[in-house]
Amino acid sequence: MRLKREFYQRNTILVARDLLGKKLVHKEDGIHYIGKIVETEAYINTEDDGAHFNKGLTNRTRIIDESGGHIYIYNIYGMYQLFNIVAEKKGVHGAVLIRAVEPIEGIESMYINRYKKDFSSPSKKEIINLTNGPAKFVMAMDISKEEFYGADLVLNKRLWVENANDLQKDEVVRSKRINIDYAIKGKDYLLRFHIKDNPFVSK
DNA sequence: CTGATGATGTTCT
DNA sequence: GAACATCATCAGA
Numbered sequence A: 001m002r003l004k005r006e007f008y009q010r011n012t013i014l015v016a017r018d019l020l021g022k023k024l025v026h027k028e029d030g031i032h033y034i035g036k037i038v039e040t041e042a043y044i045n046t047e048d049d050g051a052h053f054n055k056g057l058t059n060r061t062r063i064i065d066e067s068g069g070h071i072y073i074y075n076i077y078g079m080y081q082l083f084n085i086v087a088e089k090k091g092v093h094g095a096v097l098i099r100a101v102e103p104i105e106g107i108e109s110m111y112i113n114r115y116k117k118d119f120s121s122p123s124k125k126e127i128i129n130l131t132n133g134p135a136k137f138v139m140a141m142d143i144s145k146e147e148f149y150g151a152d153l154v155l156n157k158r159l160w161v162e163n164a165n166d167l168q169k170d171e172v173v174r175s176k177r178i179n180i181d182y183a184i185k186g187k188d189y190l191l192r193f194h195i196k197d198n199p200f201v202s203k
Numbered sequence B: 001c002t003g004a005t006g007a008t009g010t011t012c013t
Numbered sequence C: 001g002a003a004c005a006t007c008a009t010c011a012g013a
Helices: A012-019 A107-115 A124-131 A136-140
Strands: A023-028 A031-043 A072-077 A080-086 A095-105 A157-163 A172-175 A192-195
Touching: A012 A124, A023 A095, A023 A192, A031 A107, A080 A136, A080 A172, A095 A107, A095 A124, A095 A136, A095 A192, A107 A124, A107 A136, A124 A136
Parallel strands: none
Antiparallel strands: A023 A031, A023 A157, A031 A095, A031 A192, A072 A080, A080 A095, A172 A192
């Protein structure tokens, strides 16, 4: 079952935590990419200098105003795209960055997308490196800004999040977010969540 | 294994 | 013109 609107239209921090263990699905030309979400970060509001939208929306961030379940993808460092899920009700601003997934299905295609070579005798290191970072899994699962900026995970035919059983409380680790040293208010907020001991969590 | 560095271009000031 | 929610690669231990 895909997650419904109600899941996304909640407090951003709860959405970030509860996305752990759920499965991101992208269907494309007969290829079925599935990745289990193992690491997320919440970006909240005007009290959070780390959030792109803390001083109001711009053309880049306009979709954050939409209801929870929409997709916010943006370019970073000229060459990468990062994947976020909008949270909260329409008009309330919050988003969850997906930082890493564990490959479940479509691994062979992910391998070709990442390394541009045939899938034969891959090393364990190469498999871990497929999806253990926010730009890496986007490349592996062939998700693009052009195609999915503003898409709705509740309704979209080719991209959604599949429900899964809740994790045990002791499987979830909460910590500070990564690479937002520039944020004055928000740098030390504990808004990063990951699955304990999962090898695909980013370094 | 670790840490340092360069790539690269959109967005915002 | 600067900043940037990153990654691949390389040098050194």
